[in-house]
Amino acid sequence: MINRRTTLKLGAVGALSGLVNLPLQARAFYSNKTSLLPVQAVYDSVYSESLAFANTMQLSSNSNISAKDIQGDLSGLWYGKLRNQLISHRSPIIGLTSRLDLFCLEELARDVGMKVSLRVDHLIDQDGKVEHQLFGSTLANSSLENLGHTAGFGSKMAELSQLFLADQSPDISAQKLTGPNAPLNKTALVTWVIS
Amino acid sequence: MSKLTILCVLFFSFAGAAQAQELSPSEASGKVVFDKWCEPCHGRVAGGVFGGFGAHALPGTSALMIKYKGDLPPVLEDRVDLQPIYISTVVRNGLYGMPITRKTEVSEADLENVIAYLTRPR
Amino acid sequence: MALPPNLSQAEFDSALGEFEAVVGTDWVFSSDADVALYRDSYSPFWGEDEERIASAAVAPDSVEEVQEIVRIANRYLIPLYPISTGRNLTYGGAAPTLTGSVVLDLKRMNRIIEVNDKRNYALVEPGVSYFDLFKYIRENGLNLMLDVPDPGWGSPMGNSLDHGVGYTKGPYRDHFGSHIGLEIVSAEGELIRTGAGAIPGSDAWQDFHYGVGPSIDGLFAQSNFGVVTKMGVKLMPMPETFMNCTVTAPRYQDLQAMIEEVNYLEDSLLVGMPFWGSPVGGGLFDASPITELMQNGWPSVEQLEEFVTAQNKHAWSVSFHLYGPEEIVHATWAAIQRRFRDKIPGVAFQEEDLHNLPISDEDIPALPDKALLGIPNLEIFHIVARNPMTDADQPDGHADMFTMTERTAEGLHTAARTLAETFIDLGFPPATHPFTTPIAFYSRAYCVAILVPTWRDPAKNAASRALYEKCLDNIAEKGMGTYRTAPAFQDLAVSKYSFNDGALLKYQEKLKDAIDPNGIISPGRYGIWPANMRNNRG
Numbered sequence: 001m002i003n004r005r006t007t008l009k010l011g012a013v014g015a016l017s018g019l020v021n022l023p024l025q026a027r028a029f030y031s032n033k034t035s036l037l038p039v040q041a042v043y044d045s046v047y048s049e050s051l052a053f054a055n056t057m058q059l060s061s062n063s064n065i066s067a068k069d070i071q072g073d074l075s076g077l078w079y080g081k082l083r084n085q086l087i088s089h090r091s092p093i094i095g096l097t098s099r100l101d102l103f104c105l106e107e108l109a110r111d112v113g114m115k116v117s118l119r120v121d122h123l124i125d126q127d128g129k130v131e132h133q134l135f136g137s138t139l140a141n142s143s144l145e146n147l148g149h150t151a152g153f154g155s156k157m158a159e160l161s162q163l164f165l166a167d168q169s170p171d172i173s174a175q176k177l178t179g180p181n182a183p184l185n186k187t188a189l190v191t192w193v194i195s
Numbered sequence: 196m197s198k199l200t201i202l203c204v205l206f207f208s209f210a211g212a213a214q215a216q217e218l219s220p221s222e223a224s225g226k227v228v229f230d231k232w233c234e235p236c237h238g239r240v241a242g243g244v245f246g247g248f249g250a251h252a253l254p255g256t257s258a259l260m261i262k263y264k265g266d267l268p269p270v271l272e273d274r275v276d277l278q279p280i281y282i283s284t285v286v287r288n289g290l291y292g293m294p295i296t297r298k299t300e301v302s303e304a305d306l307e308n309v310i311a312y313l314t315r316p317r
Numbered sequence: 318m319a320l321p322p323n324l325s326q327a328e329f330d331s332a333l334g335e336f337e338a339v340v341g342t343d344w345v346f347s348s349d350a351d352v353a354l355y356r357d358s359y360s361p362f363w364g365e366d367e368e369r370i371a372s373a374a375v376a377p378d379s380v381e382e383v384q385e386i387v388r389i390a391n392r393y394l395i396p397l398y399p400i401s402t403g404r405n406l407t408y409g410g411a412a413p414t415l416t417g418s419v420v421l422d423l424k425r426m427n428r429i430i431e432v433n434d435k436r437n438y439a440l441v442e443p444g445v446s447y448f449d450l451f452k453y454i455r456e457n458g459l460n461l462m463l464d465v466p467d468p469g470w471g472s473p474m475g476n477s478l479d480h481g482v483g484y485t486k487g488p489y490r491d492h493f494g495s496h497i498g499l500e501i502v503s504a505e506g507e508l509i510r511t512g513a514g515a516i517p518g519s520d521a522w523q524d525f526h527y528g529v530g531p532s533i534d535g536l537f538a539q540s541n542f543g544v545v546t547k548m549g550v551k552l553m554p555m556p557e558t559f560m561n562c563t564v565t566a567p568r569y570q571d572l573q574a575m576i577e578e579v580n581y582l583e584d585s586l587l588v589g590m591p592f593w594g595s596p597v598g599g600g601l602f603d604a605s606p607i608t609e610l611m612q613n614g615w616p617s618v619e620q621l622e623e624f625v626t627a628q629n630k631h632a633w634s635v636s637f638h639l640y641g642p643e644e645i646v647h648a649t650w651a652a653i654q655r656r657f658r659d660k661i662p663g664v665a666f667q668e669e670d671l672h673n674l675p676i677s678d679e680d681i682p683a684l685p686d687k688a689l690l691g692i693p694n695l696e697i698f699h700i701v702a703r704n705p706m707t708d709a710d711q712p713d714g715h716a717d718m719f720t721m722t723e724r725t726a727e728g729l730h731t732a733a734r735t736l737a738e739t740f741i742d743l744g745f746p747p748a749t750h751p752f753t754t755p756i757a758f759y760s761r762a763y764c765v766a767i768l769v770p771t772w773r774d775p776a777k778n779a780a781s782r783a784l785y786e787k788c789l790d791n792i793a794e795k796g797m798g799t800y801r802t803a804p805a806f807q808d809l810a811v812s813k814y815s816f817n818d819g820a821l822l823k824y825q826e827k828l829k830d831a832i833d834p835n836g837i838i839s840p841g842r843y844g845i846w847p848a849n850m851r852n853n854r855g
Contacts (some may be wrong), residue, residue, distance in 0.1 A: 075284045084774050087710065103278045110262050111291070111703075111711065177268065231448070235470075236697040238682075256699035261515065261703045287354060291711050292701035294358035294406055299344075299444075300377045300423035 039161060040085070042077070042095030042105070045071040049122070049154030050190055052097040056158035074101050079109050086112050092195035094161050096154055098192050099190050106175065109194045118193040119174045120144065122153060136174025137167050157191040164193050218312070223313030227271075228305045232296070237271045255293065277316050279310045318347055319370045321417040321621070322850075324628070324795065329372065332393040334417075336375045339385045342378040355403075357787070359714025361782050361805045363773045369412050369804055371398070374420040380502065380546045387544065393546050397421045398496045398839050400477025400546045401443035402790040404468070407717040407803065409481060414804040414841040415850075421544065430547065431523075438497060438523040439550045442812075443474045447693035455678070455830045462674070462691040463636045463854050469693020470654050474548040480801055484590050484688040486640065487583055487760030489553050493538045498522040500547035501537060504833035506853035509543070510752045520652035523549035539801070539826070541839035557689065559589075560671045562650050563595065565631035567663040569621040569751075572633055573726040574661050578726055579635055582654075587649055589638035591757045596630040598752020607750050614674035615734050621751050629666065632752070634651045635679045637809065638689045641672060645765040695787045699767070712770035716785055719764035729755050731795055732765040740767075743784050764800070782806075789813060811844030826851075 043054035054067045070077050086093070090112065095105070099121070115143060121133040132144050143160060147153045156170050174192070216228060234245040236255035252260060252269070259269035268274055286306060301309070320329055324754055326512045339344045346352060347662055355371040362368040377383050390397045396418040403411030403422065412747045427444030432453060432785035439450060439461075447469040453459050464483035466476050475481075477492040491493050496510045509515075511534050514522035527534070536542045566575050590798045598607060610616050610624055623631045650668060657664045676684060676692070687694045703711050720736065732753065737747035748767045755763035767788065786809055789799065794812035802810045822844060829836070829845050836847020 074280070075288050079288055079773065087774075100278050100280050103276075104281045106286060107281055113709065173267075234447075236698055254696060254702040258703035260460065261708055263703060287350075289358040291703065291713055292698055294404070294410060294714075295354055295356060296405060296423070297374075297411065297422070298346070298355045299422050300402075 039065045039089065039165065040093040041065060041067040041158075041161070042070065042093060042097060043067060044072065044097050044101060046070075046072050047096075047098065047154075047189060050096045050150065052152070052154035053158045053191070056155035057161060060158070070097065070101060074104050077103070082109065083112065086114060090114060092117070092165050092193055093181070094165055094193050095189070096157055096189060096191045100190050102190050105192075105194065107175050115172075115195050116174045117195045118167060118190055120157065120191040121193070122189045124188065135166070136172065164191075165195075167193075197286075218315070221308050221311040222315050223312075225308035225310065228301060229312055232301055233271065234310070236293070239270055239272075249272045258292070271313060274313070277313050279314055282306075282313060296312050318352065318716065319372045319417045321372050321393075321419065322415070324393065324395065328393060329395075332389060332395055333373060334413040335389045335722065336373075336386060339389070340375060340377050341383050343787045345380075346374040346376070346422075347372075349733070355411045355413075355422075356415070357803075359406050359716065359771050359803075361716050361769075361771045361778050361785070361803065363713070363771070363775075363778065365775050365778070367805070368416075369409075369414060369418075370416045371413050371420045372417045373599050376422040376423050376425050378425045380426075380500070380508065382633060383426075383502045383544055383546055384424075384506045384508065385583075386500055387504065387837070390419070391505065391835050394835055394837065395419055395545075396837050396840050398842075399423060399443075401468065401472035401478070402446050403475075404446075404471045405475065405479060406468075407715055408801060412804070414807070414839055417838070420458045423544075423546075423787045426546065429453050432457070432552075432730075433523070434462065434554070436524060437461060437552045437554055439552055440498075440523055441472070441473055441548060442703055443472055443546065443548075445474070446470050446472055447476075451693050452528070455675075460555045461553045463693070464492065464495070465688055465691055465693045466492070467688055467697035468695045469688070470695065473550050474545060477548065477550070478545060480539055480757035483631060483691075485553060485638070485691060487586060489551070490590060491759055492550075493535075495551040496534070496547035496548050497524070497551050498547075499534055499537060499545055501543040501545050503543045504835070504838045511687065516693055523551075531586075534833075536828065539843045541842040541845055542828065543838060553640075555644045556674050558646055558652065558671050558673055559638050559640050560646050561638055561686070561689075562653065563636040564653070564657050565634040565665045565669040566661050567625070567631045567658075567665075569625050569632045570618065571661050571664075573730075575633055575635060575657075576724055576726055576729075578660055580638075580655065583757070587639075588653075589640055592636040592742065593753055593754035593757065594634045594636070595630045595632060595752035596634055597625055597632055598750060598754070607752060608746070610705060611737070611747065611750060615737070616751060638686075644672065651681065652727040664677050682841075698853050713773045714771040716771055716781065716803055716806070718769070718785060718799050719758075719804075720766050720767075720788075720790055720797050721759075722755070722797055723761045724755075724761070726765055728797075728847055729753070729763055729765065732763075732792060732797060735791050735795050735797075736767055736788055740784065743780075743787060745784055759800075807842065808844050 002059060039057065041057050043050040047052045051169050057067055059067050068077055068082060086109070109115065116136070118137045123131045123133065128150050128151060130151070131145050132153070134144055145165065147156050236253050238256065239254050256269045263269055283306060285293065286301065309315045320326065333345055333347055351372060352371050355374050357369070360368050375386055377386055399421040400411050400415035400416040400709065401423055403424065411420060413483060423443035425444055426442040427449065428442045429445055429450060430440040430442065432439040441450065447463060447465045450473060451463055454463070462485065464485045466481045467485050473492070478498050478692065481492045483490045483492060498512070498514045499681050500514065502508045503509055510522065511658070512522060512528045513519045515528050537545050579591050583591060584585065585741040607624065639649050654666050674690070676690060681687065683692070684692065687696065701712070701715055720732045722732045733749040733751065733753040736749045742748045749765065753765060756766055758764050769785045770780055773780050782805065785806060789806065789809055792798065798813045799810050811822060823847050830848050832845065837847060840847050840850050
């Protein structure tokens with residue numbers, strides 16, 4: 001069970017559950033339990049959207065979900081079990097974290113021959129309005145249209161997780177979006193798949 | 196273009212170049228620490244007994260050439276996207292052949308300065 | 318977090334407070350994050366209960382502070398583990414031998430007290446690195462050449478005290494053998510100087526090694542009888558020139574004759590470090606190209622000669638740097654060629670360009686063999702850095718074992734074969750083969766090297782440890798041992814030196830009980846446990 005912690009609020013925390021707002025293909029994907037992939041999820045309970053992401057993952061019908069909390073210290077998670085697990089299995093992982101944590105995870109994943117294959121940057125302005133930018137996926141952007149532009153996207157991203165995990169696009173545009181190519185908002189959150 | 200204009204253009208371009216290369220005190224301190232502690236593995240030039248792979252590269256640079264496979268520069272000083280948390284994580288935890296670095300070797304202040312140097316805007 | 322053995326948290330907190338009063342709060346490290354910096358990055362027990370973990374670390378800045386810390390440790394019965402620069406990778410690094418020890422981090426004691434290029438020595442503190450000393454010599458225009466180990470960021474003192482080795486001429490490659498004069502803080506906090514340094518007011522501390530009576534210097538290397546706070550280091554005057562030369566011999570069975578000739582040259586102090594190789598067998602750490610030949614067991618001499626003939630290359634090579642004035646270098650090389658020609662039919666020779674010394678700053682970076690010229694560097698890390706062969710499953714470190722043999726072909730082949738068969742028996746590809754060549758770190762013995770990978774993964778480490786321990790067992794059955802090892806293997810390595818029912822270790826234990834009655838200095842280092850911990854022996 002995931003424990004709630006004191007979280008960094010980025011706008012009001014929306015409540016969302018169920019599949020009603022998912023695009024058609026994601027809904028179908030979720031309904032077919034025999035096609036559910038084992039999911040290793042990474043989140044950071046410091047961020048409310050990330051916590052909501054993890055909670056929704058845990059509440060889903062997929063019993064193969066294992067969620068790991070960064071708890072503000074990625075090194076503990078990575079140097080703990082995550083790295084050895086990836087070396088053994090090299091199965092994709094999905095997360096909703098800060099961009100800085102993704103930077104570290106992307107570097108560390110390269111050490112075990114894995115790369116960021118998909119990302120959705122959630123750029124949040126001072127008024128709490130959220131813009132979502134998708135990279136490295138052949139999914140129709142319509143899958144993101146339902147995310148809206150307010151808080152509450154974390155749990156929606158969890159509902160899209162199986163769709164994202166199944167999308168193994170070779171498009172490298174998802175990689176290394178910090179530095180001169182980075183979206184300007186350095187405090188953005190990001191949903192990502194490493195595979 | 197008149198000679199005066201050419202001279203002005205040259206002067207300002209050189210001035211701009213000097214400004215781009217000028218380091219703040221923290222960055223300059225970081226460069227000193229980098230040269231002592233990091234450059235012998237992560238620098239550019241080599242030719243050691245065991246050489247490198249491909250071009251003559253120092254061990255850290257050589258390892259990063261294999262890791263990045265052309266996606267990113269293997270020389271740390273050529274990276275423009277490094278993040279402070281990543282640098283401090285690797286320095287204090289080690290990574291593969293690179294061992295842990297203690298505070299009696301690279302103090303927290305030294306580490307901040309190295310980070311300032313490597314993450315300075317360019 | 319670990320506590321010192323038999324100490325409560327309250328007692329330990331009290332001791333930490335006393336340490337802080339000596340060195341200042343900035344230099345006592347007791348938080349989990351700070352103590353984690355004293356883990357052994359290459360530990361063969363990473364993350365397991367047997368990983369040796371410190372309870373804290375203390376970093377003094379002076380001999381007086383060291384003395385006071387030792388006295389405090391005696392009062393509280395806290396084991397201390399002195400480190401110099403703490404970069405003894407593959408041999409334990411900065412981590413203690415006993416979990417719960419307080420690491421005595423001497424890195425802050427990094428003064429170069431004196432460097433003299435007329436009598437050719439340096440006097441240094443523990444925290445001075447080879448890089449520091451090299452820079453000092455260059456910046457002050459001193460006419461001296463260091464003998465450095467790989468890698469070069471370690472300490473001349475620390476490396477010597479672990480019997481470390483280098484790459485230039487014989488007397489200098491043995492780093493403990495080329496020390497001259499020690500200052501020690503005893504286990505009870507007393508200050509001792511050895512050699513001529515024991516005469517008050519002596520100016521010959523770094524000139525006259527023995528003093529009078531028994532020399533105790535050897536007690537402080539690979540041991541736990543005190544804390545060394547100063548060491549004199551003999552240095553070689555910077556040679557005028559150097560030239561790298563190579564001799565090759567055609568047949569597999571030429572090796573013994575080659576060895577005898579090289580022994581003559583080495584023991585006559587005519588050459589720098591012999592670098593052995595095999596044009597047929599590949600390089601020092603290459604995967605063996607003769608694996609196919611070994612599929613049916615160790616090949617016969619006849620098979621090996623046929624293999625050499627089929628490869629159309631010479632079987633063996635030996636290179637060395639010749640150092641000295643140009644006339645002497647050329648004359649030495651001429652004599653070497655004459656002597657080899659007289660002894661071994663078909664030998665071939667190759668010489669590279671003569672170079673003037675010292676090498677300029679501009680030319681150093683591209684120099685291929687920096688250590689042979691006493692230039693510290695980290696290029697040895699190529700052997701553990703990610704490469705195309707390891708990329709799929711990159712190890713986190715390695716544990717080294719050097720089997721020590723006599724300087725004969727038979728000794729070399731026995732060691733290589735024993736190690737190869739051990740690797741194969743445990744399911745590993747062999748790291749040695751019939752064309753394995755020795756490393757002549759010590760001028761009077763051979764090292765046959767293996768590197769066993771270490772991981773941050775218990776299952777993989779278990780396999781590596783099993784391999785390492787079996788190698789130690791099997792070479793001991795052939796009357797061979799190792800010269801240096803990590804704390805994880807020290808008890809086992811020491812147990813092989815068991816002549817007369819372990820008389821040597823028993824003698825060392827008697828000394829330990831007398832010199833360090835509370836058993837506070839590095840308990841267990843190289844198998845020497847204090848009386849109240851002898852059941853700890855692994």
